[in-house]
Amino acid sequence: MQPNVCYTRHIQQEGDELETAIQVRDLKKVYHVGQNSIAALDGIDLEIQRGEFVCIVGRSGSGKSTLLNMMAGLERPSKGGVVIAGKHIEKLSEAQLVRFRLEHVGFIFQSFNLFPALTAEENVAVPLTYRGIGRRKRLKQSREMLTQVGLQTHLKHRPTQMSGGQQQRVGIARALVANPAIIFADEPTGNLDSKTSAEVLDLMRSVVGAKGHTLVLVTHDPEVARWGDRVVHILDGRITSIEVNPRPGAGEETPPDAVPPEQLKQTQGCTADRAVEAIRGIENAENGAEASRGNQT
Ligand SMILES: Nc1ncnc2c1ncn2[C@@H]1O[C@H](COP(=O)(O)OP(=O)(O)OP(=O)(O)O)[C@@H](O)[C@H]1O
Ligand SMILES: [Mg+2]
Numbered sequence: 323m324q325p326n327v328c329y330t331r332h333i334q335q336e337g338d339e340l341e342t343a344i345q346v347r348d349l350k351k352v353y354h355v356g357q358n359s360i361a362a363l364d365g366i367d368l369e370i371q372r373g374e375f376v377c378i379v380g381r382s383g384s385g386k387s388t389l390l391n392m393m394a395g396l397e398r399p400s401k402g403g404v405v406i407a408g409k410h411i412e413k414l415s416e417a418q419l420v421r422f423r424l425e426h427v428g429f430i431f432q433s434f435n436l437f438p439a440l441t442a443e444e445n446v447a448v449p450l451t452y453r454g455i456g457r458r459k460r461l462k463q464s465r466e467m468l469t470q471v472g473l474q475t476h477l478k479h480r481p482t483q484m485s486g487g488q489q490q491r492v493g494i495a496r497a498l499v500a501n502p503a504i505i506f507a508d509e510p511t512g513n514l515d516s517k518t519s520a521e522v523l524d525l526m527r528s529v530v531g532a533k534g535h536t537l538v539l540v541t542h543d544p545e546v547a548r549w550g551d552r553v554v555h556i557l558d559g560r561i562t563s564i565e566v567n568p569r570p571g572a573g574e575e576t577p578p579d580a581v582p583p584e585q586l587k588q589t590q591g592c593t594a595d596r597a598v599e600a601i602r603g604i605e606n607a608e609n610g611a612e613a614s615r616g617n618q619t
Contacts, residue, residue: 346393346402349389363392364558365560438482490510
């Protein structure tokens with residue numbers, strides 16, 4: 323499936339070779355619940371190019387999140403495969419998958435998934451913690467990223483002290499701070515009103531587009547899907563059609579100097595308290611090391 327030139331305008335320069343970011347081949351997923359089998363994905367073939375903004379749209383239960391989770395290596399397919407950065411991710415071990423996600427993938431969630439006890443700058447710095455970057459450096463990167471999403475005045479705010487749109491901007495900054503090649507977003511505007519949704523989508527489009535990140539966004543809302551370069555329609559686990567959205571001009575004027583990402587479905591799996599505890603533990607260890615270095619000088 324070759325991409326149409328009209329959506330390569332802010333993806334790749336003319337003359338550049340198209341580069342496949344994600345290749346999905348005959349992907350199937352069957353869930354077994356009691357006596358019932360549910361074919362959540364029923365043979366999906368899809369190619370997504372580097373720098374593309376692809377929206378996957380379909381009604382509730384059509385398989386959107388399942389597809390996204392398979393592409394992100396969060397769930398294993400029953401059949402078929404996903405190739406990202408030359409790797410068949412369905413063949414990776416759990417440990418390799420965690421590493422793969424940390425290196426290549428950022429996530430933006432419908433419910434923001436911010437840690438309530440952490441400030442905006444601490445939340446955005448979390449993916450860098452997992453990468454072993456020191457506190458001072460990661461907070462600096464975090465502040466730069468928050469500035470790019472227009473939240474330089476909210477660095478010390480906790481999630482409850484921010485609006486939904488601001489929280490989602492923190493979520494975007496967190497997804498990008500470690501500079502992942504691919505951002506996956508599952509209903510990122512599902513908890514926002516239509517005006518704030520448009521602002522957040524505009525921001526995602528411009529921040530992600532500026533550095534050639536690939537963005538795959540799942541939504542049930544055709545209005546949201548219109549923001550994509552391509553719209554993949556899915557029904558009962560199958561692609562029913564793919565449309566190209568020519569959108570001259572949109573999202574090209576605001577190219578902030580995006581830094582990179584995270585992937586943190588792992589943080590969905592553990593409680594916020596445990597994650598914060600882990601982060602605080604790392605920070606305490608760092609502070610201890612700094613203090614003992616100070617004592618030695
Ligand atoms: N872990 C699971 N176990 C059993 N069935 C599942 C599981 N996850 C998803 N399903 C089923 O697979 C189908 C697709 O689910 P999926 O979550 O991908 O839908 P969706 O398109 O994201 O829907 P929504 O818009 O409501 O989020 C549904 O029928 C769902 O019930
Ligand atoms: Mg879903």
